[in-house]
Amino acid sequence: MKPATRTSIIFVSIIVSGGALAVKWVMREAGRVGREQETRRALRAPMGVDMAWIPGGKFTMGSNDGQLDERPIHDVKVKGFWMDRYEVTNDQFAKFVEATGYVTTAEQSPDPALFPDAPKENLVPGSVVFTPPPRVESLNNHMQWWSYAKGANWRHPEGPGSDIKTRGSHPVVHVSWFDCEAYAKWAGKRLPTEAEWEYACRGGLEQNPYAWGRERFEKGMWMMNIWQGQFPNENLAQDGFKGTAPVGSFPRNSYGLYDMAGNVWEWVADWYRSDYYSKSPRDNPTGPVDSFDPDEPGVQKRVGRGGSYLCSDMYCKGYRPAARQKTSPDTGLSHTGFRCAADAPAP
Ligand SMILES: [Ca+2]
Ligand SMILES: [Cu+2]
Numbered sequence: 001m002k003p004a005t006r007t008s009i010i011f012v013s014i015i016v017s018g019g020a021l022a023v024k025w026v027m028r029e030a031g032r033v034g035r036e037q038e039t040r041r042a043l044r045a046p047m048g049v050d051m052a053w054i055p056g057g058k059f060t061m062g063s064n065d066g067q068l069d070e071r072p073i074h075d076v077k078v079k080g081f082w083m084d085r086y087e088v089t090n091d092q093f094a095k096f097v098e099a100t101g102y103v104t105t106a107e108q109s110p111d112p113a114l115f116p117d118a119p120k121e122n123l124v125p126g127s128v129v130f131t132p133p134p135r136v137e138s139l140n141n142h143m144q145w146w147s148y149a150k151g152a153n154w155r156h157p158e159g160p161g162s163d164i165k166t167r168g169s170h171p172v173v174h175v176s177w178f179d180c181e182a183y184a185k186w187a188g189k190r191l192p193t194e195a196e197w198e199y200a201c202r203g204g205l206e207q208n209p210y211a212w213g214r215e216r217f218e219k220g221m222w223m224m225n226i227w228q229g230q231f232p233n234e235n236l237a238q239d240g241f242k243g244t245a246p247v248g249s250f251p252r253n254s255y256g257l258y259d260m261a262g263n264v265w266e267w268v269a270d271w272y273r274s275d276y277y278s279k280s281p282r283d284n285p286t287g288p289v290d291s292f293d294p295d296e297p298g299v300q301k302r303v304g305r306g307g308s309y310l311c312s313d314m315y316c317k318g319y320r321p322a323a324r325q326k327t328s329p330d331t332g333l334s335h336t337g338f339r340c341a342a343d344a345p346a347p
Helices: 003-044 090-100 177-186 194-202
Strands: 051-054 057-061 074-078 081-084 126-130 146-150 265-271 302-305 324-327
Touching: 051 194, 057 194, 074 194, 081 194, 090 177, 194 265, 194 302
Parallel strands: none
Antiparallel strands: 051 081, 057 074, 126 146, 265 302, 302 324
16 A cells, blocks of 8 residues: 555544544534533423423324223323323322321221221221232232232331331332322322323323333333233342332333333322223313223222333233223222322423
């Protein structure tokens, strides 16, 4: 190779690599400026950094790929609103209890008048805890792995011997729908409607199977805290968590919301009716006036959304954006929590 050519090649490659460096620098700077702008915007936002503004719009609610109560799919319009970025944590709930002296449903004795047939020794404070037996006969009877544990509540998620000392940033669990309403009121917020919840979960994407899009492992990693392994005995925790995860441990959706799939079920405001979607109003539906669940016709239930760390593909795909959970409002469970919504001007 002639020296001149070599020189020009060296010269050119210096320019090229210098150019690449410059491009890299510009991109890094742009990213930094973008993040700073986002932070400044968030700090100016009326609801602070921990809530995201969900711009109003229209979406297709429900799914043809899930349970019957997700049908028919129907168009829904939602006004803009604020949504907690994270599930309410134990630390946040503790502040509420400290400030108000609030006693949760699970910490109170069940009213004997409401449970006339229950044996007296069962009418003690407690909550429903996930306690899988060593072996299950089939996945048809969920009573096999759920049991009423005396002394279980938000401070003692697995019963009297357990605590939340290392779980301050985990979602609060064992909260009844009434507990969530009381917290929301205290915080100057409210529970989201079921339509708002699904709209926010879908992040502006139409009829996608996941809160973040179409691919289960979109970023080549677990995108949510659910169950891996043979349910309910083999908990492989391939996503990093056997139980609840600290809120925000997984990527957010395009509205900036974390854990809209998995981690804990989230109570929403609405009553549950299996047939609601066939008569739901189009504009800002707030749910039916009463409850009906054909599986348990005598029990009035509220809706939960988002699935939990116990969702297994073998049993319950509750992490799907359209999936609906139905539970009596006085029930706390080791996989049920919530997040709040709020009405305030757009940022
Ligand atoms: Ca997990
Ligand atoms: Cu589930």
